[in-house]
Amino acid sequence: MDALDVARWQFGVTTVYHFLFVPLTIGLSVLVAILQTMWHRTGNERYLKLTKFYGKLFLINFAMGVVTGIVQEFQFGMNWSDYSRFVGDIFGAPLAIEALVAFFLESTFIGLWIFGWDRLPKRLHLAAIWAAAIGTNLSAYFILAANSFMQNPVGFRINPESGRAELTDFVAVLTNKVALVTFPHTLAGAFLVAGSLMVTVGLWHVMRNRDSADTGAYRFATKLGSWVVLISSALVILTGDIQGKIMTEVQPMKMAAAEGLYTTESPASFSVLTVGSLDGSREIFALKIPYLLSFLGTGDPNGTVQGINDLQAQYASQYGPGNYAPIIPVTYWSFRFMIGFGLAAAAIALLVLWSQRKGRTPTSKWLLRAGLVMPALPLLANSFGWIFTEMGRQPWIVFGEMLTRDGVSRSVSLTEVLTSFTAFTLIYAVLAVVEFKLLVRYARAGVPDVTPQSDDDDTDDAERPLAFAY
Known part of the structure; x- marks a missing residue:
């Protein structure tokens, strides 16, 4: 084992771990915006409760995604400095736009959405969550455009003096055919994850709290999540088919x-x-x-x-x-695990819809157990999809232009990489426990009470401290 092997393991572990939060953030941001839009148009408190309920789960996941994503950028300079020098001119543009525009957009408007309940006009507050959702999806596109350059390098030239790749056509990088098909495929996978979480939480409350006044809200969430899973599964298959044809052409x-x-x-x-x-x-x-x-x-x-x-x-x-x-068994089986876990989630969603036909209440313990593991299935499918994408490109770090072994930092020793790998793995394990406990705790708590507060309090609204309105 050398520094290259450990650096690859570290990047693989931290990337897969980070991507556990990304699809849920992308999908839930839009679903929460849709729920709030339904409340805005109908005035039905059911949708307001679901907006705040799933909005809290979205915020927990968003915060964890931001924390784990920061590590990715540091690794480029620490463990992969030669790679960073080679593609820095290419990656700089899309990643800078992602940070300055997309991430700024989503983080700013998420803040407005969190603290804007009962402070901003309803339309403006609704616009805030939609702006955050759009920013989240834009962020995904710019990152995928950068990654797609690694799969299919376009819009560049090699400087013979410096040996670096230099950007010659930014539009070509953004319209890379790999990026154009990878983006909808990734979004479909993200909605598969978000819909599965919505199904799991809603189904648990429907089956465990059948006499609750909020059962109708949970039933709606369960059905909505199931349809999202089925539609996104179909889109994953459709975009995956197009992606396979492009992959056959370029890789x-x-x-x-x-x-x-x-x-x-x-x-x-x-x-x-x-x-x-x-x-x-x-x-x-x-x-x-x-x-x-x-x-x-x-x-x-x-x-x-x-x-x-x-x-x-x-x-x-x-x-x-x-x-x-590449390593044939890893590429072969990760491709099949990706497909298998995704189809399993779709099958459970179909069973959930069938169990609630004509107003029925599901009673099968096996269905509940299947529902509880359902969010893990598309998460595994997404993870194996990225393992397949990155491992299938090997031994290239930039296909046809730079080998992975040539991109690792030459000045970083095995001990240094192994130390950071161990530290990050332990920290991420702790964060995983924190994330899981927070999601379970607030998911079990159920939808919040949205009864308007009494007007007897004479405290000036401007003097009230900012707080989460949940």
Whole structure:
């Protein structure tokens, strides 16, 4: 083990951990805005209660996401300084816009939304949560644009004197075809997570507090969350199909590794299950669906999909001697776990909707247990999706331009990286416990009382301290 291995593990652990909060923040911001819009248009207190209830869960998650996200930026300079020098001119623009515009927009208006209850006009207060939601989604786009450059470098040139990548076309970076399809795919995955949390909390209250005056609100939340999960699942599949075709075009090795396809095939079969050799160099047994991979990869059932061995020979001739295939078992299984966990969440949502048809109240303990684990399923799907995306690109840190081994900081020792990795892992473990306990505590507390306060208090409103209005 060397500094490169530990630096990769550290970035992988901190990134996956951070991304546990990102999709929930993205999805819940919009769902909370929708609930508040429904209250604004109808005046029904049910929607106001749900707005404040899920709004509190959103804020807890948002705060944790901000804390864990800060670490990501420091790692670029600490552990990956050579990489930062190489892509700094490219990454600087989208990440600066993300920080100055998108993050500023969401953080400012979240503050207005938190402290603006009963202080701002209703329309202005509603606009604040929508502005925060828009900022959250814009933030995701600029970050994904930067990441997409690593998958498909565009809009740049290599300076022969400095050896750095220099930005020549910012519009090309923002309109990178990988970014254009990754963004809706990521958003769909985010709503899958947010909808699942909404289903879990609502279903728990519906089944455990059947005689509660707020049962109607929980039933609505459960149905809304279920529909969000089903619709977003369909969108994940649709955008994933487009993404697969683009991936076959710009990163054929990743597609070949995802399918355990060692030799070029036309037509190519989709692997339901492939067992390979321990070194990942050849196929031993495979269960396949004919023509499906060709259609998924090229849109043509008879299309040609390049294999690992042929691409390895091509890349060795193009880039020089070396192994240009990712770790096949990791890429292969992370791709299938991503799909499997996402479909499992959709299946539970369908069962929840069926259990509440025609006003029925679900009673199955097995459904409740499935509902309680439901939020973990899309979170796992999102995590394995990113593991597949990043591990499938290896050994490149910027595809075709810079190898991962060339991007690590040369002045950082194994001991230093190992120390920071251990410290961050322990801190994140503590934060995970805090996050989980806070979410469970406030989720179990239920919707708040929104009865207007008495006007007998003569205290001037301007003199009242700012406080969370929950």
